[in-house]
Amino acid sequence: MHLVLTSRILGILLMIFSLAMLPPILVAWIYGDGGMQAFTIAFGINVIAGFFLWFPARRYRKELSVRDGFLVTLMFWLVLALFGSFPLMLSEQPGLSFTDAFFESLSGLTTTGATVITGLDTLPHAILFYRQQLQWLGGMGIIVLAVAILPMLGIGGMQLYRAETPGPMKDSKLTPRITETAKALWYIYLSLTVACAFGYWIAGMSGFDAICHSFATVAIGGFSTHDASIGYFDSQAIELICVFFMVISAINFSLHFVSWRRNTLFYYWKDPETRFFLAILIAAILVTGITLAASQALPESEAWRRAIFEVVSVATTTGFGVDDFSTWPTYLPFLLFSMAFIGGCAGSTGGGMKVIRILLVIKQGLREIRRLLHPSAVIPIKIGRKPVPDRVIEAVWGFFSVYIITFIGLQILLLMTGLDMVTAWSAVGACMNNLGPGLGAVAANYGEINDMAKWILSAAMLLGRLEVFTVLVLFIPDFWER
Amino acid sequence: MKIIILGAGQVGGTLAANLASEDKDITVVDLDAGRLKDLQSKLDISTTQGMGCHPNVLKQAGAEDADMLIAVTNSDEINMVACQVAYTMFRTPKKIARVRSSNYTNLKDSLFKSEAFPIDDVISPEKAVTNHVKRLLQYPDALQVLDFADKKVQLVAVKTRKGGLLVGHELKDIREHMPNIDTRVAAIFRKDSPIIPQGDTIIQEDDEVFFIAARSHIRDVMSEMRELEGSYKRVTIAGGGNIGERLAKDIEDMYRVRLIERNYDRCEYLSNTLHKTIVLHGDASNQELLLEENIEETDVFCALTNEDEANIMSCLLAKRLGARKVMALINNPAYVDLVQGGAIDVAISPQNSTIGSVLSKIRRGDVVNAHSLRRGAAEAIEAIAHGDKRSSKVVGRAIEDIKLPEGTTIGAIVRDDEVIIAHHDTVIEQNDHVILFLVDKRKVPEVERLFQPSFMFF
Numbered sequence A: 001m002h003l004v005l006t007s008r009i010l011g012i013l014l015m016i017f018s019l020a021m022l023p024p025i026l027v028a029w030i031y032g033d034g035g036m037q038a039f040t041i042a043f044g045i046n047v048i049a050g051f052f053l054w055f056p057a058r059r060y061r062k063e064l065s066v067r068d069g070f071l072v073t074l075m076f077w078l079v080l081a082l083f084g085s086f087p088l089m090l091s092e093q094p095g096l097s098f099t100d101a102f103f104e105s106l107s108g109l110t111t112t113g114a115t116v117i118t119g120l121d122t123l124p125h126a127i128l129f130y131r132q133q134l135q136w137l138g139g140m141g142i143i144v145l146a147v148a149i150l151p152m153l154g155i156g157g158m159q160l161y162r163a164e165t166p167g168p169m170k171d172s173k174l175t176p177r178i179t180e181t182a183k184a185l186w187y188i189y190l191s192l193t194v195a196c197a198f199g200y201w202i203a204g205m206s207g208f209d210a211i212c213h214s215f216a217t218v219a220i221g222g223f224s225t226h227d228a229s230i231g232y233f234d235s236q237a238i239e240l241i242c243v244f245f246m247v248i249s250a251i252n253f254s255l256h257f258v259s260w261r262r263n264t265l266f267y268y269w270k271d272p273e274t275r276f277f278l279a280i281l282i283a284a285i286l287v288t289g290i291t292l293a294a295s296q297a298l299p300e301s302e303a304w305r306r307a308i309f310e311v312v313s314v315a316t317t318t319g320f321g322v323d324d325f326s327t328w329p330t331y332l333p334f335l336l337f338s339m340a341f342i343g344g345c346a347g348s349t350g351g352g353m354k355v356i357r358i359l360l361v362i363k364q365g366l367r368e369i370r371r372l373l374h375p376s377a378v379i380p381i382k383i384g385r386k387p388v389p390d391r392v393i394e395a396v397w398g399f400f401s402v403y404i405i406t407f408i409g410l411q412i413l414l415l416m417t418g419l420d421m422v423t424a425w426s427a428v429g430a431c432m433n434n435l436g437p438g439l440g441a442v443a444a445n446y447g448e449i450n451d452m453a454k455w456i457l458s459a460a461m462l463l464g465r466l467e468v469f470t471v472l473v474l475f476i477p478d479f480w481e482r
Numbered sequence B: 001m002k003i004i005i006l007g008a009g010q011v012g013g014t015l016a017a018n019l020a021s022e023d024k025d026i027t028v029v030d031l032d033a034g035r036l037k038d039l040q041s042k043l044d045i046s047t048t049q050g051m052g053c054h055p056n057v058l059k060q061a062g063a064e065d066a067d068m069l070i071a072v073t074n075s076d077e078i079n080m081v082a083c084q085v086a087y088t089m090f091r092t093p094k095k096i097a098r099v100r101s102s103n104y105t106n107l108k109d110s111l112f113k114s115e116a117f118p119i120d121d122v123i124s125p126e127k128a129v130t131n132h133v134k135r136l137l138q139y140p141d142a143l144q145v146l147d148f149a150d151k152k153v154q155l156v157a158v159k160t161r162k163g164g165l166l167v168g169h170e171l172k173d174i175r176e177h178m179p180n181i182d183t184r185v186a187a188i189f190r191k192d193s194p195i196i197p198q199g200d201t202i203i204q205e206d207d208e209v210f211f212i213a214a215r216s217h218i219r220d221v222m223s224e225m226r227e228l229e230g231s232y233k234r235v236t237i238a239g240g241g242n243i244g245e246r247l248a249k250d251i252e253d254m255y256r257v258r259l260i261e262r263n264y265d266r267c268e269y270l271s272n273t274l275h276k277t278i279v280l281h282g283d284a285s286n287q288e289l290l291l292e293e294n295i296e297e298t299d300v301f302c303a304l305t306n307e308d309e310a311n312i313m314s315c316l317l318a319k320r321l322g323a324r325k326v327m328a329l330i331n332n333p334a335y336v337d338l339v340q341g342g343a344i345d346v347a348i349s350p351q352n353s354t355i356g357s358v359l360s361k362i363r364r365g366d367v368v369n370a371h372s373l374r375r376g377a378a379e380a381i382e383a384i385a386h387g388d389k390r391s392s393k394v395v396g397r398a399i400e401d402i403k404l405p406e407g408t409t410i411g412a413i414v415r416d417d418e419v420i421i422a423h424h425d426t427v428i429e430q431n432d433h434v435i436l437f438l439v440d441k442r443k444v445p446e447v448e449r450l451f452q453p454s455f456m457f458f
Helices: A003-031 A036-057 A066-084 A087-090 A098-109 A125-153 A178-202 A207-218 A236-250 A253-262 A266-270 A272-295 A299-316 A334-341 A356-375 A390-416 A421-432 A449-467 A469-475 B009-019 B033-042 B055-062 B078-089 B126-139 B172-178 B213-226 B243-249 B264-273 B289-292 B308-321 B333-339 B350-362 B441-451
Strands: A381-385 A386-388 B001-005 B025-030 B047-049 B068-071 B094-098 B121-125 B140-150 B153-159 B183-190 B193-195 B208-214 B234-238 B254-262 B278-281 B300-303 B325-329 B346-348 B367-373 B378-384 B408-417 B418-421 B431-438
Touching: A003 A036, A003 A125, A003 A334, A036 A066, A036 A087, A036 A125, A066 A087, A066 A098, A066 A125, A066 A449, A066 A469, A087 A098, A087 A125, A098 A449, A098 B300, A125 A178, A125 A207, A125 B213, A178 A207, A178 A236, A178 A253, A178 B300, A207 A236, A236 A299, A236 B126, A253 A266, A253 B264, A266 A272, A272 A299, A272 A334, A272 A356, A299 A334, A334 A421, A356 A381, A356 A390, A386 A390, A390 A449, A421 A449, A449 A469, B001 B009, B001 B078, B009 B025, B009 B350, B025 B033, B033 B047, B055 B078, B068 B078, B078 B094, B094 B350, B121 B350, B126 B140, B126 B243, B126 B325, B126 B346, B126 B350, B140 B367, B140 B378, B153 B213, B153 B408, B153 B431, B172 B183, B172 B213, B183 B408, B208 B213, B208 B408, B208 B418, B208 B431, B234 B243, B234 B308, B243 B264, B254 B264, B264 B278, B289 B308, B300 B308, B308 B325, B308 B333, B333 B346, B350 B367, B367 B441, B378 B441, B431 B441
Parallel strands: B001 B025, B001 B068, B025 B047, B068 B094, B094 B121, B234 B254, B234 B300, B254 B278, B300 B325, B325 B346
Antiparallel strands: A381 A386, B140 B153, B153 B208, B183 B193, B183 B208, B367 B378, B378 B431, B408 B418, B408 B431
């Protein structure tokens, strides 16, 4: 355990993060509708705080151990969320309380997209831009976290993507060094963002909206600059572009990398996780579309249009809206919401439990059934014709159960604060899966619920984003022993 | 003809025995002096003890004037190097090697040529046995199915049973039953002695009939001989060795396959490489295991371990528990006659399959294909008729005019892509592939001579 080292890293991180205050300052200067002062102060606080964390430890050089990795990863989100909340508190509009500002900031950095703010359309541009930028930066962190760091820590079966990777990513460490990998992924992330923004702009968004929404789309975040979210634009072209980029961003970024390197789309088709992901997306769209059309609440073409958008938005855990799906007929709200538990593919910006884990859990279940039929059979679990080591299956099972238990625990805590059943269930689900909007009282935003609940939900976002174990390991006494 | 055989194991031993009985000079090379002694006491061969790929050992075995080297040791690498050494040091004209690993055989064309590994023919006994079993699964009623002329023609051995339309009738009646289908019965074995079929020969129950027909007609002809069984769906394989693994891999897409293997580590390996097969850990002679896996629903039970006794016992057990058909891999020729046709439906003799693949390479130039039948007693040959009416004893002659050795029949002729079932007045043309059946393999040299164009007239 090297606390001094951790503090040095966080200090550097904070100083770099302070640069994130500069673009909003620029935006405030262009539009001249306020926020300039708040961001300038926040910039100062960040630089100074970062400097004081870094300065005493600046000469301390040592290799990071795996244990430090857990702590740094958690602190990364926690410290950035804390310091990132300053502009939201300092600015006259929206003028959030500390609790609300922290919730909003963490929601952005974890790409959850749950908001406590109403009346987005009247906020200063700088604040709006800053929220989107938080998601974008968070998404970038997640990609590196998911592709480079989590496999190294071996969390919840993600070592699968380290050595024993099935399918195309034989050498799953894309390039030999983490920094190189991170750089390559950053390029892909940036190109996707640029492409997405350009698409939005062509399809009719203003330049500001196009950039802001591309940030939230590629990061699978879900923040918008309008209360009505994507529905504000009421444009089928924009919705389709959005759907396309949500799906792309929910696919493993290693696949993007390999496909781009080798210049072929073949790997997408070969990857069992991607195939399974697309299959469940299509199945859910069909079921939702048919039900919506049959219920006659909407004209048929409109029903399909909304079904496609909402299913993709919720299943990828983005959380953009064109319609309030919590008011859809019968089982649809629950079905869509359950899709968020599956979430995106491993190594993507998507949340949820990740498609590969669900796939493995299903296969494990089928294996148990087959074992009942053939008690003496030796049945391996295979992904794409490659056997998966039992150690990985165990890790996935462990993750699955801890995820569920944590979920139930958090829900009980929420119920204690006085929320109703549906709100509590969906709020934990929406935050832990990094989805955003929930059902019941949190269908649109989280402004109405009590402060205690917001803190609990902040924990849920962090737990979900960091794959539960990264956070839980810090609560084990052994972790702190020297 | 002088032949050196490397390896005195199953394959090497059988080859030596078969070839020695054909008046060939055989030298067997092996590291194990005991095994060599055993062989030498049974067969009229010479032996050399030593590492088969070492030049001095090869020299001692007489490689300098050998016509052929057959490398069938257990190691692919030794076999390959031996061929290389024989080629480089002794210019041995013909080199045959057993190569098992698909890592090599997949690159056959680029690897096995004179610049790399000078191997003329690669044989794989496992593959031969696997193909044999596969064919049996494909034709549930046959005892043996052999391919000729790129699988256009097949020779099928079948046991007649009650319910066959022709059983109890004269052979020529088959033309009335099936006017559109041409076939020729090449030989009939009744109580293990051969009968040369004539038009008025009456087919009896339990005859072993060998007939030749185009591939698409096989099932129809078979229905003349016995009531046809339905096709197979569920196959249980006992023993996950090389042969079991290969067979399971080949057939798992067509049948529902279960594979029983005793060794747990091997089970894990098998379950990782096989995708649809259910790999079971346990003993094939464990009654509980067989019952648990619904042995009574199994269409075919194949025992393919390398222990004859275990294969026989597990087959007997499976049969008693209700398996429809059981097949056992049996190495010991003495057992084959003992069990075949009794409780065990088919005895698979790996020697037969292996020797078949070597035989065609040993036969003189014009023989392109040879199969050993009935434990090596009989043989089926595909020969090309070269020359013209003057130089050849077969070209330009009707079949009834050809002086075939006794017990030999011409079954079919393949001319370009056309299959002609032989009749007494069929005239053989140049470059025809002639498929012959020899009841007695001692007549092989006579047939070889028959197909060798003589140059006396020039």
